Amino acid sequence: ILNVEQSPQSLHVQEGDSTNFTCSFPSSNFYALHWYRWETAKSPEALFVMTLNGDEKKKGRISATLNTKEGYSYLYIKGSQPEDSATYLCARNTGNQFYFGTGTSLTVIP
Amino acid sequence: DAGITQSPRHKVTETGTPVTLRCHQTENHRYMYWYRQDPGHGLRLIHYSYGVKDTDKGEVSDGYSVSRSKTEDFLLTLESATSSQTSVYFCAIRDRPNTEAFFGQGTRLTVV
Numbered sequence: 001i002l003n004v005e006q007s008p009q010s011l012h013v014q015e016g017d018s019t020n021f022t023c024s025f026p027s028s029n030f031y032a033l034h035w036y037r038w039e040t041a042k043s044p045e046a047l048f049v050m051t052l053n054g055d056e057k058k059k060g061r062i063s064a065t066l067n068t069k070e071g072y073s074y075l076y077i078k079g080s081q082p083e084d085s086a087t088y089l090c091a092r093n094t095g096n097q098f099y100f101g102t103g104t105s106l107t108v109i110p
Numbered sequence: 111d112a113g114i115t116q117s118p119r120h121k122v123t124e125t126g127t128p129v130t131l132r133c134h135q136t137e138n139h140r141y142m143y144w145y146r147q148d149p150g151h152g153l154r155l156i157h158y159s160y161g162v163k164d165t166d167k168g169e170v171s172d173g174y175s176v177s178r179s180k181t182e183d184f185l186l187t188l189e190s191a192t193s194s195q196t197s198v199y200f201c202a203i204r205d206r207p208n209t210e211a212f213f214g215q216g217t218r219l220t221v222v
Contacts, residue, residue: 031207031208032207032208034210034211036211043200043213043214043215043216044153044200044211044213045213046210046211046212049208049209049210051208089152089153091153091211093207093208095207096141096158096160096166096207097155097158097166097168098143098155098158098202098204098211099155099169100145100152100153100154100155101152102150102151102152103152
């Protein structure tokens with residue numbers, strides 16, 4: 001029931017580049033898929049909660065899509081900025097339980 | 111910021127001693143979670159609660175117990191701490207199953 005996988009594990013991009021990450025998860029017993037942003041020495045903060053197949057959500061330069069039938073979600077960052085440097089976590093929600101992937105660490109080089 | 115406080119923030123303890131970490135919330139949220147963060151593993155679920163006195167195990171529950179006697183407090187106890195339990199522990203709260211979680215500041219526990 002766990003098996004939330006994220007790729008790549010880490011990523012370095014130049015300021016201004018656009019980038020994307022992948023979260024894959026078992027498609028059975030799906031309830032919701034969450035994305036969190038986690039800056040060093042801080043606590044994770046929610047970006048998106050996605051529940052429906054085909055969902056697309058956007059917050060500023062960050063957006064996410066969801067495919068529940070094939071079990072994946074993409075997170076996109078357009079025009080990366082140094083302040084986007086963080087670890088991006090996805091989490092699979094199966095009702096009461098809430099399991100995280102190991103995250104994608106993004107470093108944006110000025 | 112969500113009203114969620116973890117205590118203590120830092121603790122050093124000796125192997126074999128009992129340790130209790132506290133998560134306190136002022137949001138009246140139903141769900142509370144304890145995670146541990148270790149390099150290469152991300153956040154792993156230890157135990158969670160879906161109501162007062164309603165708790166269940168997560169993926170790494172061995173060596174840990176929890177209690178929730180009132181809505182606002184969720185306690186994590188290491189009955190006999192081991193060095194493998196050295197970690198950063200995060201508490202999270204959530205109002206409903208499909209809503210975002212809010213995290214505490216974390217507790218850094220070192221078992222020597």
